[in-house]
Structure formats: C-alpha cells, structure tokens
Amino acid sequence: MTVVTRSISAVSAPPPARFGTPVVAPAKRRWSVLVWFSYFWIGLVVFLAIFASVLPIASIDQVVGPPRQPPQLGSLDTLLGTDGTGRSMLSRLIYGGQVSLVVGSVSALGGVLVGTALGLFAGYFRRGVDWTVTLVADVLLSFPALVLLLAITSIFSPSVPTLLVGLALTSTPTFIRLARANTMAWSSREFVRAARNMGASDGRIVLREILPNVLPTIAAYLPLVVAALIVAEGSLSFLGLGVPPPTPSWGGMINAGATEMRTSPHLVFVPATVLFLTVFALNQAGEHLRLRFDRTLHD
Amino acid sequence: MQQIAVRSTKESECKITFPAELMRSEVLAMWTDVFRRVGYALLVILLVTIGVQALMALAPGSVAEVILGEAATPEAVAAMNSELGYDRPFIVQYLDWLFSALQGDLGVSPITHIPVMEAIMQRLPVTLELAVLALGIALIVAIPLAVFSAAFPNSPLDRGINGVTSAFLSIPAFVAGPVLVYLFAVTMKSLPALGWTPISEGLGENLRSAILPALAVALTEIAAFHRVLRADLIGTLREDYVAAARSKGMSRSYVMFRHAFRPSSFSLLTISGLSLARLIGGTIIVESLFVLPGIGQLISTSIIQRDVVTVQGVVAFIAIGFVVINMVVDLGYGVIDPRVRRAPRARKSPTAAKASGKAVPA
DSSP: OHHHHHHHHHHHSSOOOSSSOOOOOOOSSOOOHHHHHHHHHHHHHHHHHHTTTTSSOOOTTOBOSSTTOOOOSSSSTTTTOBOTTSBBHHHHHHHHHHHHHHHHHHHHHHHHHHHHHHHHHHHHHOHHHHHHHHHHHHHHHTSOHHHHHHHHHHHSOSOHHHHHHHHHHHHHHHHHHHHHHHHHHHHTSHHHHHHHHTTOOHHHIIIIIIHHHHHHHHHHHHHHHHHHHHHHHHHHHHTTOSSOTTSOOHHHHHHHHHTTTTTOTHHHHHHHHHHHHHHHHHHHHHHHHHHHHOGGGOO | OHHHHHHHHHHHHHHHHSHHHHHHHHHHHHHHHHHHHHHHHHHHHHHHHHHHHHHHHHSSSOHHHHHHOTTOOHHHHHHHHHHHTTTSOHHHHHHHHHHHHHTTOOOBOTTTOOBHHHHHHHHHHHHHHHHHHHHHHHHHHHHHHHHHHHHSTTSHHHHHHHHHHHHHHTOOHHHHHHHHIIIIIIISOOSOSSOOOOGGGOHHHHHHHHHHHHHHHHHHHHHHHHHHHHHHHHHHHTSHHHHHHHHTTOOHHHHIIIIIHHHHSHHHHHHHHHHHHHHHHHTHHHHHHHTOOSHHHHHHHHHHTTOHHHHHHHHHHHHHHHHHHHHHHHHHHHHHOHHHHHOTTOOOOHHHHHTOOOSSOO
C-alpha cells in the first residue's frame, strides 16, 4: 500500500511538462567574433527601427543642412552626411531600416505560415497531396524571383501591401521544400509510429508530434530568408518599383545616390554599407542557427 | 558507401546471368525517367503560362485604357478591347495565346507595335552574354578558392576564404554595381561606366563594356559555387579510394585533381546550370544601372509603359527558359554521373541538400 501511494505521489508531484518550451542542446562551439558582431548589428538595427520615432533625430523630410554634405562628427543629424536635398542621411537610414525590416520579416512570416502548412501536409500525407504541393512549389520557383516581383508590382501599383504579398509569394516555395523534407524525415520516426498506434489522429500527430520538431529548422532558415527578402525589396526600390517615394528605403537611397556618385560618393557608400552589413549579419546569424538546428545537415 | 558496393556486386552477378535483359531494362528505366521528367516540365510550363495569363487578367484596368490614355471614353475603351479580343472569356484568351505562342508568336506590343518575340530575340544576345560571362567569372574565381579551402579545411586560410565569400554573398548586384562603377570608372577611369558596345564593333571593346555588369552579378554566385564545391570536395577527400591513392604515394595535388575533383564537380554543374537561369532573370538590375539593351531592360521599360502584352510574353519566355534549363541540368546530371543513371529515383544525395546555400533565388 505504502509503495503504491508513494509512487502515485511521486508521479503527481512534478507536473508533466507537456507544454513547456522545447529543450535545445547547448552550443558545442563558442561563438566567433563574426557571430557576436552579427547579433550585435541585428540588435542595433532592430532597436533603432523600433525606437525611431522616440530617438532625437530629424524627421525624414526635414532639411538639416546644405545638400550633399559628407559624413562628419558633431551634430547627430549630419553624422552620416546629408542627401541631395539636405535631409539627414542618418534618420533616413533609420526610417528606411524600419521599412526594410518590416517588409522583410512580415513577408517572411507570411511565407513561413503558408509554406510550412503546405509542406507539412505534403510531407505527412504524401501521394496526391505531395505531388500537387510539389508542383505548386515548382511553378512558383520557375519564375525568377525578381521577374515575378516586377510583374506583380507592375500590375498592381507599387505599395507596401503589394510588396508584402509578392515577397511572401517568392519565399513560400523555400519553406514548402524545407517543411516537406523535414516532415518526411520525422514521420518515419518511432515516436510518430507509437503515437499512431496509440490511436492519435492525423491532426494531432502533425501538430503535436511533427510540427514542434520541424519548427526549429524553419526558424533557423528565417534570417537567411529575411536577408534575401531585404535584398529583393532593395532591388525593387532600386528600380523605382519598391516602397513609394516619400518613405525612404535603402535601395531607393542607393538609386538616388548613384546619379551623383562622381561628386559625392558617400550618397551611395553610406546606404550601401548599411545594407551590406545588415544582409551580412543576417546571413551569418542564419548560417550559425542553421548549423545548430538543421537536422538534415547532421546526417 | 556500403550499400552502393553491395548493389554493384549484385548487378555484376546479374550481368553474368542475364546481360542483355538487364541492359534493356536499364535503358528502358532511363528513357521512362526522361519521359517522366519532360512531361512534368511541360506541365509546369503550362501552369506557369496560365499563371501569367491569370495575373494579367487580375490587373486593374485594361490594355485599351493604357493605349487610349486617361481621357478615353468608356465606349472607346470597350470598342478597343473587343477589337483586341480582351472581352472574350479567360479560357478562350488563354488558348488563343497558347496556340500562337506554340507557333512562336507572343503577340504584338500595342504600344511599340513590335512583335514581342522579335523584341526578345533582339535583346537576348546581350543578356545571354552577360549571364555566360558572369558564370565564367564566378567559376574561374570559385574553383581555385574551393580547392584551397578543401585542401586545408578549417585552417586560417579556409576561414579567411570563407569570410570573404560570405561577404560576397551579402553584396547584391545593386550595391556591387555602383561601387564597381566608382572604383573602375570614376576613380581609375579604366572602364566605361555605362553603355553597350555590340560584339560586331570588336571583341575587346565589347568585353570592356560587359565586364563590370558581369562582375556585379557574379559576386553572389562566387560565394554559392565556393560553398558547394568545398563541401563536396571535403566529402570526397574522406572516401576510402582517396586514402588508397594517397597511401600509394601519389601527391596531394595529383589526388585532388585526378581523383577527387571530377566526382565532386557534379553538384557544381547542377547549380551552375541553375545559376545561369537565375542570372538571365537577374541581370535586370545591372541592365538598368549600366543602360544595357537586354531582356531586363525590355521588362523594365515595358513595365513603366504598362505594356502588359510584352510583360506577359517576356515573363512567360523567361519562366519557360528556366524550366527547360532546370530539366536539361537534371537530365545531364544522369548522363555525367553513372551512379545516378542506375538508380533514377534515389538521386537525392546529401550533398545536394547541402547545396541550398541561397535561401531565395533573388
């Protein structure tokens, strides 16, 4: 009797952690300088973008000095110089970063939601569903991303919602393929078979057994996709088909500066450096996360 | 490795007993695979063109409104639309477009009155030259870098090369273009900043005008090629036969080039085919920056003029080219690598999964 009661109390004492956060193995290697720098830079850009309206910087259309002033120490507004009409490069870069980050991450999230759902279905149910979903992904992939984006923005006039839909559409096939491959790998595992033998429904198996295992991989690819989408948004802005003009964007700033590069090269170099560093940091962070969480790389 | 060895011994046994029959079934399997792939590619092309047509049908406003301008009366617009055939049902319009497209007729631009196919053919050589040149630059730079990286993996040299190529991966064409122009055209004044010299006016001049734009789009490809080839080479150098060759006393460089390089170059071949397709779509940026008369410029000008017929034709043309190159690369893979030919369904190699360095082909 005593034994039984004790074992019951022992079981009921620690509540079963069924809804806890997924446990992640600690990193094997120490972070390199580049990874540290990358996370620092991403944090800085995100911080500046979030608190842009609170920061003591000039507004985006306020003239703060003579046009085409090179970067100089002193006043915060002219720290990175002024653009062709004398507006502060620093504040335009910060507000442009806001646009890039919002457009990149929101459309990536859209792509993740649609792509993961389709990939899970395809990888779990196989057969007809798989064939159809793979076909959809192949059709989407056969448009070069920039051409598809150009077509979409030319048909529906360039605006932030159009951009978001177009960019989400271009990032969806990546996530379809990723989710599908990982779902197929996980569905053949013993615990999935065990769950099925215990009578779990398909929905439960997909959502509770497979999805939690697929998510870390997808999350690890997220920075890489956000970087690619920021580049795509920059390319569109560079062609004049991105975010409409009064709103600053990095690609648009590079495009505007390219015409006056002979006299004042900083108009190109400052936004180009910021864009390069951001994309580089996102790529490094993504690579770092991918090496840790992508199980398909460990085989 | 173990499995492949077992399978090959089994097959050689079979060959001793039924050589002719086995050969026939193998050839049959290969041709079934070819037909399956071609059929699938045709299906994708069909869906792509339907998608383009649907996209154009979704567009607010009509071609007639664009041609006649803002001030056109609704009656005039309706008359123009029925004249151009835009008042017919979607499926009829699509089939009409499809049948003329099959005969090589992509329609006539209502704005410039030039047949779309003619406009594409006029500009294709420029874009193709840029893409091939960029591919060549990327291969010439990436292959030695990858060989050095793989010869000394995780050494300071390897890490240095990796750092440089990761930096290249983060330099999109619209950043690289202006910077290259500043370095080579503004500061050093050694290359022209914009414009295109056709090849008929001399190869040297032609290359001088093509090298900067090609370099601008080649940078990201260098990084992608380096990654793939490095990973494959490191994997191959771990194989038993490489160890056997080394233990026979062959030098490291001989083994690297005669034993390891060829079997490691297959995924490089695949992704260079894909990147050629990607480059054809991706030269839009540099063509607009350097003012080159290529396909990309055709797209951007027709987009600005809202010339939907041309946009539709060019997008369909590029997408079809993309699918065809993809398919040819897929099939070519089997021609070059006998292991793939034997087992057409089990071709997913782990290195191919690793090769997806770029998340979104931008």
